[in-house]
Amino acid sequence: MEIVSTTPTEGTKHAASERRPHGGRRPRRRRPVVTRPGRRAGAAPRAHRATAGTARRAHRTTADAARRAHRTTADAARRACRNAAGARCDRGRGAPGVLARIDDDRGTWIGTSGTADLDTREPMPREARFRVASVTKSMVAAIVLQLVQEGRLSLDEPIGKRLPGQIDGDDQITVRELLNHTGGLATYDRAAEFADPEQYGKRTYTPRQLIDEAERLPRPERGRFAYSNTGYILLGLLVEKVTGHELSAELDRRIFSPAGMTRSYLPTTWDGIRGPHATGYHLPTGADPGLPGSLRPITRLNPSFAWAAYGAVSDARDLNRFYRALFGGRLVGRKLLTQMRTGVTTPQAPIFPRYGLGLESVGLTCGETWGATGSIPGYQTFSFADATGERRMTLSVNVQRNDRAVARMLLAAVDALNRYFCGEPYRLPGGAAKSR
Secondary structure, eight states, X not given: OEEEOOOOOXXXXXXXXXXXXXXXXXXXXXXXXXXOTTOOTTHHHHHHHHHHHHHXXXXXXXXXXXXXXXXXXXXXXXXXXXXXXXXXXXXXXSOSEEEEEEEETTEEEEEEEEBSOTTTOOBOOTTOEEXXXXXXXXXXXXXXXXXXXXXXXXXXXXXXXXXXTSSTTTTTOBHHHHHTTOSOOOOGGGSGGGSOHHHHTTSOOOHHHHHHHHHTSOOOOTTSOOOOHHHHHHHHHHHHHHHSSOHHHHHIIIIIHHHTOTTOXXXXXXXXXXXXXXXXEEOOTTOOTTSTTOSEEOOOOOGGGTHHHHOOEEEHHHHHHHHHHHHTTSSSOHHHHHHHTOOEEOTTTTTSOEEOSSOEEEEETTEEEEEXXXXXXXXXXXXXEOTTSSSEEEEEESEEOOSTHHHHHHHHHHHHHHHHHTSSOOBOTTSOBOOO
């Protein structure tokens, strides 16, 4: 380093002292300027200006990239709604409305399209609450993994160790198998009792009644993936048995509060939804989706039939907070989180190729992304995050339907996820684009 001094010589100093400019005050001494060898003193300001200019350009580039990414996301959400809603929502084609929310290091983006109610034509609320359906399983699974972490139960212990007599074969079916749907249990909601949500949504069920409905159905092969809500009813009972508290209280204490999910709760029998929400609709089995009024409102229902399997109420903000806390290691330790994301192959591959311990993967063009989907009369949900939980996206559709149009809705949602996480349209393996 070379120090270039601007201090005057002795002779100059005396001359300056004699002149005494500025009302007799001594002139202020300038501080030495430090430069690199071979540089003039003015090089430092120029370097600063160059650095500042580079920083401004970098900031503009980053801001432009963020705006482009958010525009892409907005376009994807609008495209998802158009593809989900079809040409005429009021004629039963597709979904009345869609809500999408993204949270990442650029901030929050919320997009809505369509309508919250086919009669009033009100817009979708940006902070809408909804029944998250089987995303509930991720939350219940996280509690089970916490209890494993605390040494209070084991993933490979038989469910009959804590809950003897609840199901046949309880001495062999393990906690892990209930979590990843390989326990060989029928799913109770396939019983004739649950054919019409406008009827069973008015009744109150106990967990025991739900299990009994399942036990009357043929069982799938144990060891292979077969989706079963019955398994998560048993897991809810397991949590209550081990902790001595109601499942709703454990969700509040272990999941909702630590993750900052202040809008989330697990109702038992109350049929309403707290806070702003869209009207939920369903398409009755056998109904002609082209007829006016074929989509029927079903917002109010007694959720006791869903409970630990798919009964929670939340919103997009809280679901994004949940997966940030979970994948960020704040709810479950890293080793157990790895097991949660170690999945078995599902029949929904390649779109949803694997199911882990309460988590499912979506097969995007840039790789698998983990989270969960959910479907319950009135609402369908898609909620996923990157490996660290820093980038999250949740979509909510205010309809449940099981006709052929559901495939279009599903692919539209996957396309929106793919455009956000991968930056390109979704394509099924084989290269054929399914969303435009």
